[in-house]
Amino acid sequence: MRVSAVIFVLFFVMSGLDQSKGHQSDIEPRLPMVEPPLETTTQISEVSVQSAGPAIVTLSLPTYIYSGETFHLKGEMIFEGPNIFIGSIEFLDTISPLHVDENGIFEATLGIPVGHKSGEYEIQILVYGLGQKLFRTELVEVRTKPRTEDYIHRTEHMKAITSDSSSLNRELEIRHEYNREYLPVRIGPGQFILPVFGPISTQFGERRVYEDGSYGNHHSGVDFAAKEGTSVISSSQGVVTYIGNLPIRGDSVVIDHGGGVLSGYHHLSETLVSLGQEIMQGQEIGEVGNTGFSTGPHLHWEILLFGVPIDPIQWTTDLFVRQ
Ligand SMILES: [Zn+2]
Known part of the structure; x- marks a missing residue:
């Protein structure tokens, strides 16, 4: 130690x-x-x-x-x-x-x-x-907080993604890559804002249950149902640290907010930012889509703290900043 x-x-x-x-x-x-x-x-x-x-x-x-x-x-x-x-x-x-x-x-x-x-x-x-x-x-x-179960009936395309170990490994590799570094000091306001206008369709932490009765992981973010093309905004100020396609999370934008805090916006149809670009809170960064492991147009929003996905909604109510 x-x-x-x-x-x-x-x-x-x-x-x-x-x-x-x-x-x-x-x-x-x-x-x-x-x-x-x-x-x-x-x-x-x-x-x-x-x-x-x-x-x-x-x-x-x-x-x-x-x-x-x-x-x-x-x-x-x-x-x-x-x-x-x-x-x-x-x-x-x-x-x-x-x-x-x-x-x-x-x-x-x-x-x-x-x-x-x-x-x-x-x-x-x-x-x-x-x-x-x-x-x-x-x-x-x-x-341990009681978490509800989220039943997902996978299409053949989705089954192919979840049974393809090379896709899963590729997802892990990319996530590991953008989680390797972070800006040392938190930037922007402490309180985050919701990244899209739409109802929450899956809460953070829900346990995935597939059509065959098998279990997937806990849901690593919050899903918002919204029409394809709906504007997605950055939940806080930061720097774009990843843009690309993940086999499961689809077309994605990841923003570094400093101090070990990253936010991810996934399953996008369009990305509207460039790598290294400085982003303000509320700035449009992409559009809602249905790319990757997805049953319909929605935004999957994550917050990672030192690489650990935690409940992003808590960050819209609490101030996790030095005072
Ligand atoms: Zn999701």
């Missing part, structure tokens, strides 16, 4: 020094994505300070979180003299960055995979400074 944390820190520092990669704009270069790692009530804990080294004085995180959801962790530490700190969080066997400012305020936004088992899990906070380090472990309860 310590080795991986050190590697992560080195990685983070070195990535920050490499100015040669990235977009041709004044936006920061993209960082490599760390491996993937949700609210209700908040607990505040106070600790007595025993030494002059860094010590956490307040920590706010939910007492329990539902799988498939996002949560925000925030706290304050005290430390001696001027210093620069780099932080990381280890949770559910994954490491994600912890932002630490010059006053010792630290924050992180984390997501829990939708299929994750319920139970109590350790969340480890690591902060490294020059000659100083801090390590704290807390327990967080993960609860």
Whole structure:
């Protein structure tokens, strides 16, 4: 664990020094994505300070979180003299960055995979400074949210897609590729907006059941029913990081919003943006279609947090930004 944390820190520092990669704009270069790692009530804990080294004085995180959801962790530490700190969080066997400012305020936004088992899990906070380090472990309860089933009668074309391992592998490869890097700092407003005008036809996390009784994955986004050609807009400000065709998700646009947050717009009939283009919240990026694994025109909208699909609707009501 310590080795991986050190590697992560080195990685983070070195990535920050490499100015040669990235977009041709004044936006920061993209960082490599760390491996993937949700609210209700908040607990505040106070600790007595025993030494002059860094010590956490307040920590706010939910007492329990539902799988498939996002949560925000925030706290304050005290430390001696001027210093620069780099932080990381280890949770559910994954490491994600912890932002630490010059006053010792630290924050992180984390997501829990939708299929994750319920139970109590350790969340480890690591902060490294020059000659100083801090390590704290807390327990967080993960609860499983009841998810409905979504019955899908596949056409022969759709069956061919789901039984073709090369298509499935190609989908994974492309998704891995656009999840590998991210802009280091969140840009744009914290609150996301819905990307299309239309009723939700499939909620996030629903479990797919096919006509033969077999089960598919949990639904990784939210589906909106809309006519082919309906405008699709960006749910927040960002930079276009992928445009292309995925065997299952069809013609797609993916936008990097910084800080490990990407949004995906799928099954499009038209894409109206270019790779690397800076996009404003609400800007038209494509049109609703029926490409890929789809039973009719609709938009599949995803939000990925460090590569983990989490419920996008939560991002239209909650503010997951540093405050
Ligand atoms: Zn969908």
